Amino acid sequence: xxxxxxxxxxxxxxxxxxxxxxxxxxxxxxxxxxxxxxxxxxxxxxxxxxxxxxxxxxxxxxxxxxxxxxxxxxxxxxxxxxxxxxxxxxxxxxxxxxxxxxxxxxxxxxxxxxxxxxxxxxxxxxxxxxxxxxxxxxxxxxxxxxxxxxxxxxxxxxxxxxxxxxxxxxxxxxxxxxxxxxxxxxxxxxxxxxxxxxxxxxxxxxxxxxxxxxxxxxxxxxxxxxxxxxxxxxxxxxxxxxxxxxxxxxxxxxxxxxxxxxxxxxxxxxxxxxxxxxxxxxxxxxxxxxxxxxxxxxxxxxxxxxxxxxxxxxxxxxxxxxxxxxxx
Numbered sequence: 001x002x003x004x005x006x007x008x009x010x011x012x013x014x015x016x017x018x019x020x021x022x023x024x025x026x027x028x029x030x031x032x033x034x035x036x037x038x039x040x041x042x043x044x045x046x047x048x049x050x051x052x053x054x055x056x057x058x059x060x061x062x063x064x065x066x067x068x069x070x071x072x073x074x075x076x077x078x079x080x081x082x083x084x085x086x087x088x089x090x091x092x093x094x095x096x097x098x099x100x101x102x103x104x105x106x107x108x109x110x111x112x113x114x115x116x117x118x119x120x121x122x123x124x125x126x127x128x129x130x131x132x133x134x135x136x137x138x139x140x141x142x143x144x145x146x147x148x149x150x151x152x153x154x155x156x157x158x159x160x161x162x163x164x165x166x167x168x169x170x171x172x173x174x175x176x177x178x179x180x181x182x183x184x185x186x187x188x189x190x191x192x193x194x195x196x197x198x199x200x201x202x203x204x205x206x207x208x209x210x211x212x213x214x215x216x217x218x219x220x221x222x223x224x225x226x227x228x229x230x231x232x233x234x235x236x237x238x239x240x241x242x243x244x245x246x247x248x249x250x251x252x253x254x255x256x257x258x259x260x261x262x263x264x265x266x267x268x269x270x271x272x273x274x275x276x277x278x279x280x281x282x283x284x285x286x287x288x289x290x291x292x293x294x295x296x297x298x299x300x301x302x303x304x305x306x307x308x309x310x311x312x313x314x315x316x317x318x319x320x321x322x323x324x325x326x327x328x
Contacts, residue, residue: 002291002298003298004037004299004300004322005037005039008041009051009052009304012052013306027308027312030067032070039072039073039298039300040072040073041300049246050248057077060072060074064101064102073105074091074103076162077104078106078109079108081117084132085146088136089150091140091155092155093151096155103160105160105161105162105180106133106162108129141154160179160213162181163193164189166189166196169193170196172197173202173210178210179193180213180214181212181214184216184302185215187273194214198212212294212298213297214274215300216290216299217231217303218276218283220315224278224279227279229252229254230252230305232257233305235272238268238272239264239268280320280321287321287322
């Protein structure tokens with residue numbers, strides 16, 4: 001059965017603080033754990049108004065401490081921003097604190113703008129992403145291939161490759177690692193990338209067969225109209241981002257999409273093509289169809305809803321609707 005998981009950017013809503021967003025994330029993690037979700041991942045971003053997940057490993061540790069069984073990890077760590085040794089040390093320690101519950105998803109995008117990248121990397125030369133991934137995995141395995149050690153023992157933290165193009169799909173296939181495609185905001189190459197990944201997958205010590213996670217935006221409510229209303233916060237934030245107007249997560253607006261100019265509606269339709277907003281029947285049917293078309297082993301939901309209670313219900317309804325669709 002297809003697994004469901006959560007991607008959280010720790011969104012800060014208008015009139016709210018980072019502390020409010022972190023508290024809402026803890027509540028959501030406990031809630032989805034109770035409703036059968038498999039993972040809860042935090043995405044690294046820097047210097048972006050409205051996103052509170054910059055200190056990603058710290059938040060992962062906080063979420064893991066607030067829960068008891070759900071896997072917690074990164075979706076992802078932007079590896080070019082960090083020394084592979086430091087990432088291995090951090091996630092090895094997290095895995096020691098929360099054995100068997102930590103995931104390490106890595107990506108090669110900066111997760112920030114040019115000035116922030118310069119501040120993070122302090123003029124360090126650009127490195128080869130594939131080499132960094134393999135170096136980081138050496139440190140985690142404590143296999144003696146690197147001149148220093150990242151810990152006192154091997155760590156079995158699962159490493160995932162994240163991406164939105166053929167590059168990540170190819171690397172994940174060559175290394176025999178699971179692959180998460182960022183179709184929740186960059187859906188264009190979804191089918192091409194996962195087909196390439198499956199066709200070129202090489203079994204490894206980590207995985208004997210390909211494993212695909214597909215990112216989606218799901219907004220579930222009692223009615224289609226209510227779900228569309230809730231989704232408007234996410235839609236506003238994404239359109240603002242693409243128009244260069246970053247800010248806090250806006251309050252929802254009635255009829256937001258239908259009142260947009262055509263060119264702005266077109267932008268949203270492209271960026272959020274892997275999105276559904278509706279009641280349980282609509283959401284369940286849409287997710288079931290996506291699983292059929294992609295063969296996804298897992299769906300990861302990004303759901304930026306302004307009201308914390310409505311966000312809890314949306315994730316609950318999504319889990320119930322997918323189970324119902326699969327049974328039907």
